Amino acid sequence: SAVISQKPSRDICQRGTSLTIQCQVDSQVTMMFWYRQQPGQSLTLIATANQGSEATYESGFVIDKFPISRPNLTFSTLTVSNMSPEDSSIYLCSVSGEGRPHEQYFGPGTRLTVT
Amino acid sequence: GESVGLHLPTLSVQEGDNSIINCAYSNSASDYFIWYKQESGKGPQFIIDIRSNMDKRQGQRVTVLLNKTVKHLSLQIAATQPGDSAVYFCAETTTGTASKLTFGTGTRLQVTL
Numbered sequence: 001s002a003v004i005s006q007k008p009s010r011d012i013c014q015r016g017t018s019l020t021i022q023c024q025v026d027s028q029v030t031m032m033f034w035y036r037q038q039p040g041q042s043l044t045l046i047a048t049a050n051q052g053s054e055a056t057y058e059s060g061f062v063i064d065k066f067p068i069s070r071p072n073l074t075f076s077t078l079t080v081s082n083m084s085p086e087d088s089s090i091y092l093c094s095v096s097g098e099g100r101p102h103e104q105y106f107g108p109g110t111r112l113t114v115t
Numbered sequence: 116g117e118s119v120g121l122h123l124p125t126l127s128v129q130e131g132d133n134s135i136i137n138c139a140y141s142n143s144a145s146d147y148f149i150w151y152k153q154e155s156g157k158g159p160q161f162i163i164d165i166r167s168n169m170d171k172r173q174g175q176r177v178t179v180l181l182n183k184t185v186k187h188l189s190l191q192i193a194a195t196q197p198g199d200s201a202v203y204f205c206a207e208t209t210t211g212t213a214s215k216l217t218f219g220t221g222t223r224l225q226v227t228l
Contacts, residue, residue: 004158031214042204042218043159058215092158101214102147106158 002027002095004107012113013083020079021110023093028073031096033104034066038089049076049093083114127225134192136222138205141186145207148181149216150190154201162190162203192224200226 003026013019023032032049047055047068055068070076080087090109097103128134140148146167151159165172165179165188172179178191188205205219 001161033215042220043216044218045215048215094158096214102149102164102208102216103161104214104216105161108156108158 001097002029002105004093004095004105006093006107006110008110009108010111010113012115015084015114017083018079018081019083019112020077021091021093021112023076023078023107025074025095029095030073030098031101032070032076033094033096034068034076034078035092035094035106036089037092037109043092046078046091049078080112083112085114088112088114124220125223125225127227128195129227130195130197132195134190134195134199134224136190136192136203136205136224138188138190138219139186140188140205140207140219142207142209142217143183143186144209146210147208148179148188149206149208150177150179151204151206151218152199152201153204153221159204195224195226197226197228200224 005024007022034046035043036046037043045058046061047057049055049068049070051070051073065081067079090111092106092109094104094106147164149164150162152162153159163174163177163179165181170181176193180189202221202223204221206216208216
């Protein structure tokens with residue numbers, strides 16, 4: 001299984017500012033994903049980070065609000081832009097196992113609080 | 116849209132007993148069903164999966180049952196231990212959706228001594 005790290009692990013930000021979250025994997029992977037988990041709730045897929053092309057966003061999420069980069073097969077960033085208190089959540093990246101795309105491995109998450 | 120949901124938000128089980136966590140799904144086209152465990156402050160951890168052409172799969176102390184007739188999925192944990200205390204999510208995915216997972220609402224398992 002892949003080992004995934006995220007930075008920062010947590011942050012407290014003021015509304016109107018932006019935060020970039022980094023996701024690093026210890027091996028090359030094809031598929032990388034970004035999820036949001038609001039307090040006490042389940043995970044919602046934000047987008048699929050595609051290497052070498054624009055991310056694929058799910059309904060309700062847009063590139064202007066959540067720009068994503070994927071410069072290579074081991075790294076991705078998610079930016080939460082122009083933050084509001086409603087963006088307070090845990091943001092998680094995940095990768096899918098090679099040959100077993102439904103088996104995903106998750107990073108520890110970034111706990112974001114917007115004041 | 117399609118959704119995956121759970122019947123019980125919280126399940127309290129005595130140590131040593133068996134736990135059963137249930138999940139209902141609505142997408143009959145799902146190919147894989149997966150159970151994840153999320154401990155406090157951590158990301159979800161893959162437990163076990165089952166393909167849609169199976170009705171039972173066993174792992175170490177865990178068994179997943181799939182009933183496609185009633186679109187129901189369950190996770191059975193044998194001899195529940197304090198370390199099993201966590202939130203459990205079911206998820207589903209469909210071939211051709213680029214491995215996108217749809218998660219259920221989650222069940223918190225509390226193991227009492």
